[in-house]
Amino acid sequence: MRKTIDVLNKDLADYIDCLAELCDQGHRRFRVLPFFNFDTRVEILDIDIVDQWEEQVKQLHLRNRDNLLTDLKTEYGTIDFDQKVQNFKDIGAAPISIIAQYNLFERQIRSSFVSCNYYPALTGACALGERILNHLIFDLKEYFKKSPHYKKIYRKKSFDNWDFMLSVLTDWNVLLADVVHNFNELKLIRNRSIHFSLATYATLRDDALSAVRLISMITGSQFGGFGTQPWFIEGTKGAPFIKKEYEKVPFVRFYYLSQSFFVGFRHSLEFNEYFRPSQIDFNDYGDGQITDQEFCKRFNEIDQSEVARRPQRSQ
Structure with missing residues (x-):
């Protein structure tokens, strides 16, 4: 049969x-x-009107832009609105990711940054990076029981050593090369931000922006819904x-x-x-x-x- x-x-x-x-x-x-989770609304703000466009196309773009700005005021409030719009533009489009739980946390991180709450955005992005690394190890460990790393991890509840986690996942051929690079960049920001440093005050927004962008690139690449990842036809x-x-x-x-x-x-x-x-x-x-x-x-x-x-x- x-x-x-x-x-x-x-x-x-x-x-x-x-x-x-x-x-x-x-x-x-x-x-x-x-x-998929994604938000490409920012692209409306990045498009400049070209003189060669037909008038109706120009008007449509202006309406779309005005509607988006109205939506952003409703979502984020009118106080410091120009800065919030700039923040919204700076973090770019949200990644297209298949993991719902990461998407939820990432929306909260991005919302914090747009709202000028830079420290929650910074620490949230770093914490999500660490959570993803832990998930990857514990979700996949049973496939790698013969790995020399298995005896070091099978009884553990969590890890906070990024170098160790990245080493394990690299040996297991889990992470894409660009994702490893971005995790290492995020690790540097995490180490100087989570551990006490007076320099954090002066670089807060820049570090938060870098962290948000890095976590977006990580989720969009490693967990992307489509793209150039090697597993897609x-x-x-x-x-x-x-x-x-x-x-x-x-x-x-x-x-x-x-x-x-x-x-x-x-x-x-x-x-x-x-x-x-x-x-x-x-x-x-x-x-x-x-x-x-x-x-x-x-x-x-x-x-x-x-x-x-x-x-x-x-x-």
Whole structure:
């Protein structure tokens, strides 16, 4: 009997392992779901009107800008508003990240900075960096029981030594190179800010801004919803998919596969009133394997008449 996706119980603890045993698994890839946190409103403030624009385009941009400024006044208050707008511009767009708990903390950190509460923003960004490092180690440690680091960590509750944590995660090949660099930069800010230093008073805003930017780059790169990360299939249009070779990589498996749909190239998504997606797909794509490049080509070039749809209810 062929093992197809429609017979699997999604509540099984080993559900992801079961997906790898499907008869058509070679034709399927994990699609990362659109639960992303992002805020790109700042881009409206960064665009200058060009004389060559049509008048209606200029007016639309001005309305969008005025609406955004009104929203910012409502969100952050009118006291020191010009400085708050500058702060909003300086931290840039919020990263596109798949981890809800980090997104929540990061919104609070960014809000503190925009509101001119620089010390909470500074310490919050440093604390979130340390929390992420701890999470990565404790979430992934069971995949690395044969690692020489395992005996040093398996009974621990938490760590505050960033050099040790970065060393462990680097040896486990968990962190991207740019993320390691940004963690080291954030570590320097954390060490001179959290530990007593009179210099903090003079550099408070600059350090807070650097810390907020660094934590945004860390979450946006290591936990990004799409981009140039090595685990994403290159070139898929409008949707991020995980490369087949990365399905067994511990970091990708733990953080990405658990919130992805295992789909064929003819699948579609349906969203409910709360924007929660469900997959519509065919149960069996046949035997064999296709490459990531072939999956990308088929997904990009699919005729919409061949896409899986929910059957229409009879009237």
